[in-house]
Amino acid sequence: MSSKHDSDGISDDKGGNNTHLEAASPHNSELPPDPDAHLSAEERAAIDRKLLWKLDLTLIPWLCILYLLAFLDRANIGNAKIDGLGTDLHISDGQYRAALSIFFVSYSVFEPLTNIALKRLRPSIFIPLIMVGWGLCMTFMGFVTNWSGLMAARWFLGLAEAGLFPGINYYLSCWYKRSEFGVRAAIFFSAAAVSGSFGGLLAAAIAKMDGLGGRPGWAWIFILEGIVTVLFGFVSIWMVHDFPDRATFLSDEDRARVVRRLKTDQQSSAEHEEFKMKYVWMAMKDYKMWLGMIIYMGCDMPLYAFSLFLPSIITQLGYSSTKAQLLSVPPYVAAAIMTVSIGFIADRTRKRGLCNICVSFLGIAGFAMLLGSQQPGIKYAGTFLGALGIYPCISNTISWMSNNIEGVYKRGVVLGFVIGWGNLNGVISSNIYLSANAPKYTVGHATVMAYMIVCLLGGSIVLDLLLMRENKARRAGKRDHWVEGLTAKEAEALGDQRPDFFYTL
Structure with a gap:
């Protein structure tokens, strides 16, 4: 079995070990009629390329625009902080971290x-609905006058x-082949x-606009970005499409x-099925x-720590708030390029898995520089390596999970549990960069580094080895008994537990 077939989930074994799998395999017998059956291989390939484009x-x-807005709206509180949010609302450092x-x-x-709601309501309804909801929340944040309002x-x-x-x-995983999904997820996440770069400039x-309409500058950040999100939410009713079969x-x-x-x-994920x-x-x-x-908590907690506190970290290097906002742009640009690459x-x-392992070393090196040096130039270079080591692992881990779950x-x-658990660790990221620890931020940098070493690097190595062992067992026919006596439909219901499904390493 070639590594390509290991990754794409299609077995090309010719031996007798898998002869019964063809009878139980659901994917050949239940294909829709082929509209291109009469065409040559070259013509079919041309149609496929055109369809993919x-x-x-x-x-x-x-979808990239929508996620750009979402990340902008959740992380702009870091920009608002250095423009006077805490002072105007009279909140302590602990209250800010709680928010x-x-x-x-x-x-x-x-x-x-x-994701259950998405499948049942349809993307063209669910996504615009939640966008209008969070856009309104963001707009209202511009009118809060105390800590309680900010918390709500x-x-x-x-x-x-x-x-x-x-x-x-x-x-997206319901639209693309497993070997096509990674770069699309990376482009989406690069938003x-x-x-991050756009947020600093904006x-x-x-x-x-500080003082306009009696509102401080940080309030206008929330108000304007919230209104834009609401408008894009309404437009999404026509711009977001449903699953492939509809x-x-x-x-x-x-x-x-x-x-x-x-x-x-x-794959069967594009089809409709009763929950x-x-x-x-x-x-x-x-x-x-x-x-x-x-694995995901090993890159997601560092992601939020980085995005929420990068302006503050740069400010502690001796730059003004405006210059800190602008200096936060280049690391994000580098991260976007690295993520897609x-x-x-x-x-x-x-x-x-190997990509996760290699890239994580960049992030570990970056936070080691932040932790071990007090030279502004070295610390700023460390923010670049930190961004390069964190951002690509987010989309790559999601792609890895999507490839291997059917x-x-x-x-x-x-995906809901993986991403949800990773984001719950955002609570940790909110409480490790303390003003009392400035400008070294020893606790914050050390915690991020530990997450990346133990969870991201260690977890990726363990999962890669386990998947490699399972693929070897399936190629050897040691899992064939799982489909003995099953119909094609029953075999399909096994999903990634089918013996002819090979994991992406």
């Missing part, structure tokens, strides 16, 4: 449930935003890095082509979900 141009740009933390509580608690607004902001990131990752500009922007022939592409890639609690229990019993949660490399090599609802549940 159509999907990319229709789906990806708008950061409460977002992650509601955000993570509701995330595991959101941040709680509801987390609740409303909970469905976007796991929802869109699940949604977070772009928002905050520096909006802060100049997408109205595709012709009947193109819908059949998309479904056939997924079925031949051993049953057994899919939740299947997810809960899967070791990949629990290891995925450990790693997504492309991981898709081509089918080595997502089933309409099981994949959605697993």
Whole structure:
């Protein structure tokens, strides 16, 4: 078995060990009619390339804009802080950290449930609905006058935003082959890095509105960004499309082509299926979900620590608030480029675990520089390496989990738990960069470094070795008995537990 087939989930074994799998395999017998059966291989390849471009141009740009807005809205409190939020609301450092933390509580608690709602309500309804909700929460944050109001607004902001990131990752995984998903997820997630750079520039500009309408500059950051989100939410009613078998922007022939592409890639996630609690229990019993949660917390907590406190870290290097906002831009630009590059490399090599392992060393080195040096130039260089080591691992880990979890609802549940648990660790990120520890921030940098070493690096190594061992067992025919006596439909219901499903390493 070649590594390509290990990654794509398609067995090419010719020996007798797997002869019964062909009878039980659901993917050949239930394919939609092929609209291109009469065409040559070259003509079919040309149609496939054209279809893929159509999907990319229709789906990806708008979803990137939505996530840019989401990340901008959740992280702009860091920009607001250095423009006077704490002083105007008379809140202590501890109260500010509580306002950061409460977002992650509601955000993570509701995330595991959101993909079920997305599947049942349809993306064209669910995503615009939550966007309008969090846009209103953001707008109202510009009118809070005390800590209690800020806490309430941040709680509801987390609740409303909970469905976007796991929802869109699940949604995209229902459109693309496993070997195509990584770079798309990376492009989508790079919007977070772009928002970091864009957020710094925007905050520096909006802060100049200080006093307009009797509102401070930080309030206008919330108000204007919230209004923009609400407007984009309404437009999303027409711009966000449903799953492949019901997408109205595709012709009947193109819908059949998309479904056939997924079925031949051993996927059923684009199809409709009645929700049953057994899919939740299947997810809960899967070791990949629990290891995925450990790996994801190893990059997600550092991500939020970085995005929330980068302006403050740079300010402590001796720069003014405006210059700190502007100096926060280059690390984010570098992170966006690195994220897309790693997504492309991981898709081509089918080595997502190895990509996680290699990239994590950059982040560890970056925070070691922040921890061990007091030279402004070295510390600023450390922020670059930190960004390069964190951002690519987010989208790569999500792609890795999506590639290795099969089933309409099981994949959605697993992604919800993985992302939800990672985001719950955002509570930690909100409480490790203390003003009392400035300018060294020893506790914060050391905690981020420990997360990346133990969870991200260690977890990726363990999962990679376990998946490698399982692929070896399946190639040797040691799992063939799992489908003995099953019909094609029953075999399909096994999802990634089918003996002919090979994991992406």
